[in-house]
Amino acid sequence: MTEGPLWSGLDLVARLNARVRGLVPDGVGGISIDTRTLRPGDLFFAIKGENSDGHDHVAAALEKGAAAAVIDEAHADAFGQAGPLYIVRDVLPALEDLGRAARGRMDGRVIAVTGSVGKTSTKEALRDVLSTVGATHASAASYNNHWGVPLTLARMPEDTRFGVFEIGMNHAGEITPLVAMVRPHIAIVTTVAPVHLEFFSGVEAIADAKAEIFSGLWPGGLAIINRDDPTYDRTRWHAENSPARHILSFGEHAQADARLEALTQVSDGSLVKAEVLGQVVNFHLGAPGKHLALNALAVLLAAKAAGLDLFAAASTLGRVKAGPGRGAQSRIETGRGAFTLIDESYNANPASMRAALDLLGSTMRGLSSRRIAVLGDMRELGPQAPALHRDLFKSVRDNDVDLVFAVGPLMRELFDALPSKLQGAWAETADEIAAGLFDVILPGDVVMVKGSNASRMGPLVASLKTRFSLPVEA
Incomplete structure (x- = not known):
């Protein structure tokens, strides 16, 4: 720049x-x-x-x-x-005015991302891919709310070639004014899941709220939707009745425009085979997990629409790494041997919790090592919260988890549903669970930590790292 x-x-x-x-x-x-x-x-x-x-x-x-x-x-x-x-x-409206001015003076391509899971990782992958061909400006951290979006806009230099904006919401109607400021050429909905159910009547209402992102599309823009979502038809209807001229989809579905065909977990991420817009694309993704591989397909669709070469864009996805709190893996040396720590501590909902358990289940382990899940409460789920926590039992079982440590009154619902051989310990707070967890971990174990921010699982991850010697990144 x-x-x-x-x-x-x-x-x-x-x-x-x-x-x-x-x-x-x-x-x-x-x-x-x-x-x-x-x-x-x-x-x-x-x-x-x-x-x-x-x-x-x-x-x-x-x-x-x-x-x-x-x-x-x-x-x-x-x-x-x-x-x-x-x-x-008033200061906030003044910041919004400056954000609109920044958007008005920028002639590049703009992409907006929302979804119940994967907004930040998708935004960061887009930043990595687009920055290989031009000056790229993207949201810092998860600046996706009523002050984060105008702040990110106001920081955007005039000569930016690509702008990438993460847009979040807790209530209906929150995305509409934000996307009206961003005015994207391309809008992505990563997935629709039961998140913030305390404020919504059901998943269909969440789909309606996420689909607000299409309302601010530049006329003739592109909507990119998860074809595997149960709410796909509803989300597509919103896209069809928006300024979008084009609609593309991604997923494992046979009719997806970008379709995942094969996924192999390797030590430094995933090997992915996909068919994207009729072309077979093989690439290395520098972070493990099927949910990240699926979102990478949305990234490729957006990159292609923004003018990048499809295969060149795919070749840069090896640079994508899971961030702290979002799947970052470390090898922690105990003095008797190392264990693997998967840090999924940045927030949680039923969809992201299942994805994290799938990631845990895909990790390699030795004959005597174990998969240990340390799970904190998922918040803002309303009256369905107890049942949604109990429903995680299937993911624990299907991913061959050996031991579960549970934190919080809601996660007690899952803990009590587990057979005794899977019950590590339950505690009201993350601080209370720490000592018992420290004593149980053995060399070779794989430990995954996840929960809503209010469960304070992030400090527990930090405690795990400082309890033992300095970690060596996996």
Whole structure:
């Protein structure tokens, strides 16, 4: 990307519809809403969050070298001449306006991704593939909500060739305004699953909410849908009644436009054979798991539609790695030998939990080693939550799991349904389960940890790594 400021100081006055106090900066190099990650020269937006108000951190942002801060009129008097300030009526809408301006000045191709499972990994795979041929801008982490999407847009340089945006939701109607800002040429729905059932009447309503992503498509754009989903027909209907001109599908289904034909797990990922738009494609995916291989097919459809060579795009998928909390594998040395840790600790729902258990079941193990699942509660499932936890028993059985450690009152439903030989231990919290888990793990074991963020399985993964010597990446 070209050198120079992300936004000129004078341009920001109009883009933000702001009045200025102090000297207008020549330009800003980035956009920040968090002083912990702010870099000198950034423009700081004082966003009001659920637990904090960015206005409380404006002074710290300026002290750290922010080029200026965006504050609201209600706080203007409190800051006096503290530094360069852009004063607006409301900070979040100002950030949204800047995001729309960034999208309006960018002439490249834009792809949006949503789904109950696999949004972030698909977005990251697209980033890896597209960046091989042009400047690519993508969401950081899981910045997929009402502030994350406009923030990602506002950070997008003008000369970006490819933009990739992750879009999430907890309630119906949340995707529509976000995708209206992004205006993608290509929209992907990775899968529709029983997630956030506390806020929906059923999976069909979730499909309707996910399909909102098609409403913001550039006229004549492409919708990419999971052909294996039970809600495929419903999701396709929404695509057909959207600005999309083209609809493509992926999956194992015989009629999928990108069809998975064979999958072999290897030590450094997966070997995949697929038929994509009538062409046989063989490639190495640098992360294991069928769910990731299926989403890689959506990536190839999007890359082809964005103008990339299909086989060249497939050849870059070996660079895709599972991230922390999303299937990253490590070999942990115990002093008596190593065990394998699969970190699936970033959130959970029934679909992603089954996918994680499938991944555990696909791992190689020795004759005396075991597959151990450490599972925390899945949240926001409403009245169906107890049954959905008990229903995981089939996945535990089918994947030849040897031992289950369960955390939380909901996961007790699964634990009590297991035969005694599979019951490791149950505890109310991850901290309480740790000691017993540490004592049980043996060299050669494969340990997979997963649960909703509220179950705090991430700190348990960290404890496993620090309990023993430094891990060696698998």
